[in-house]
Amino acid sequence: MKKYYITTPLYYVNAAPHIGHAYTTIAADVLARFQRGRGIATHLLTGTDEHGQKIEDAAKASGKHSIDFCDAVSGKFRDLWKRLDIQYDDYIRTTEKRHEDKVQELFALLMKNGDIVKGRYEGLYDVVSESYVKEADAVKGPNGVLLSPDSGKPLQKLSEETYFFKLSKFGPRLLAHYRDNPGFLAPSNRALEIVRFVSAGLEDISVSRAKVKWGIPVPGDPDHTVYVWFDALINYWSATAGADDLWPADVHIVGKEIYRFHAVIWPAILMAAGLPLPKKVFAHGWWTVDGRKMSKSLSNFVDPCEITQEFGVDALRYFLLREMPFGNDGDFSKASLTKRYNAELANDLGNLVSRVAEMVDKFLGGRLPTKPPLSGDFYTTVVAKRTPEIAAKMEELDFHGALNAIWGVIREINARVNEKAPWKLAKDDMAQCELVLFDLVWSLRLVSGWIDPFMPHTAAKIHMQLGVRQFPDSLTAEDVLSGVKERVGLIQKGPVLFPRKA
Ligand code: MSP
Numbered sequence: 001m002k003k004y005y006i007t008t009p010l011y012y013v014n015a016a017p018h019i020g021h022a023y024t025t026i027a028a029d030v031l032a033r034f035q036r037g038r039g040i041a042t043h044l045l046t047g048t049d050e051h052g053q054k055i056e057d058a059a060k061a062s063g064k065h066s067i068d069f070c071d072a073v074s075g076k077f078r079d080l081w082k083r084l085d086i087q088y089d090d091y092i093r094t095t096e097k098r099h100e101d102k103v104q105e106l107f108a109l110l111m112k113n114g115d116i117v118k119g120r121y122e123g124l125y126d127v128v129s130e131s132y133v134k135e136a137d138a139v140k141g142p143n144g145v146l147l148s149p150d151s152g153k154p155l156q157k158l159s160e161e162t163y164f165f166k167l168s169k170f171g172p173r174l175l176a177h178y179r180d181n182p183g184f185l186a187p188s189n190r191a192l193e194i195v196r197f198v199s200a201g202l203e204d205i206s207v208s209r210a211k212v213k214w215g216i217p218v219p220g221d222p223d224h225t226v227y228v229w230f231d232a233l234i235n236y237w238s239a240t241a242g243a244d245d246l247w248p249a250d251v252h253i254v255g256k257e258i259y260r261f262h263a264v265i266w267p268a269i270l271m272a273a274g275l276p277l278p279k280k281v282f283a284h285g286w287w288t289v290d291g292r293k294m295s296k297s298l299s300n301f302v303d304p305c306e307i308t309q310e311f312g313v314d315a316l317r318y319f320l321l322r323e324m325p326f327g328n329d330g331d332f333s334k335a336s337l338t339k340r341y342n343a344e345l346a347n348d349l350g351n352l353v354s355r356v357a358e359m360v361d362k363f364l365g366g367r368l369p370t371k372p373p374l375s376g377d378f379y380t381t382v383v384a385k386r387t388p389e390i391a392a393k394m395e396e397l398d399f400h401g402a403l404n405a406i407w408g409v410i411r412e413i414n415a416r417v418n419e420k421a422p423w424k425l426a427k428d429d430m431a432q433c434e435l436v437l438f439d440l441v442w443s444l445r446l447v448s449g450w451i452d453p454f455m456p457h458t459a460a461k462i463h464m465q466l467g468v469r470q471f472p473d474s475l476t477a478e479d480v481l482s483g484v485k486e487r488v489g490l491i492q493k494g495p496v497l498f499p500r501k502a
Pocket of ligand 1 (some may be wrong): 008009010011012013018019021023024049083113188232233235253254256257258285286288292295482
């Protein structure tokens, strides 16, 4: 049985991770948790991109040997993923032998097929994005210095012998693939850009560097190393070596700035190698700070660890996917995080769970009637019927839409509490009070299932407060020590889920 296979980009190890990297990885983890939760065998791959000129330069500047430098920064990414509760199944580093062997195998195959041939590259190169830049796209800086249109940093002039991949010949096949597989490019506005770009005609690309030593040697020509992008893209396939239940990937999740590499070059490489294409390549938008892309090169980045120390891991996971549609750009600010935290997490969700749990404890001794006579109940008619819509949004990677729908239901549950006023019913209509509370508890149990991929700790805490007996995997020591454990199975208020922030 083929597994549902999700990938993140491999992050460059030139500097420590920031919120932008966390964003992609959290999104991939949310999708993976959602799929696992519905019983689908799932495989999540992430890792680090460790070769090339940028890393070689960064290692030199740090005074470390390249591999020691890579070990250290790759470790920081791993540490962050642990902290952010990322359940990845495999972590690949491009400096691993399992990867290097496969890159050489594929490079040699394409040479043999005549899709990689030797030539000469004369032109511009952007070390920050590790990409070849056309003269026409360069920006003229002071004194006529040519600058990268992306990073604004000076471009290098290259004049070297190189190997070319015959990308130009794959244009028509790529266009046919986009046409016949409408789900391949997502979201749809990005698809248009790619189709336009490919329709304008593709040029062959240089896939080796003569002057970069920190890379995988070209098979049979060790004076050249494989171009870092050709090397890195292959990870998605090299990581599946020995497993026949993974390839092709179901979805590659990437940021929009690297979409062409994934939507044009990568499928063309696979076509040249005679390998099946991934099912979907999804490009999300950027987190900006004061309108500028958060990036290592601009030094305007936010440290995810600082945010989690202040707001907790679940709140960060929630905010990143809630703030803007997956695909759009958004500006990161503590003010908007605090606003959502207080309004949506502390108030809408946290208070609701506390209120409901407290009422069941107080009015029913923590026990729900096993089977009240329900008809036209709120749980079924208002809450549970939303599951298919939420699941469909999750499947489409519309995390923002799914959370919108979930919070719509949470608001309806809040309205229901106020409308039915169980504290009044407890005085004069106990049977009705039981019914209403039964409905509310089951509604919240379902809501906690929906939010579980986004906020696994919160979902586990809600489960415990609402008497779900099974201890979830994500139970923390903190949960156990808080004493909730002793009365497992009974419904009772627990520690405040989201203490309000000033
Ligand atoms: N190494 C390449 C990818 C190779 S994949 C075969 C690379 N690495 S990177 O470290 O620069 O990471 C880029 C990815 O990090 C983006 O595509 C995106 O997923 C994420 N982000 C980095 N900065 C970001 C923002 N400011 N906002 C949102 N995502 C960002 O490119």
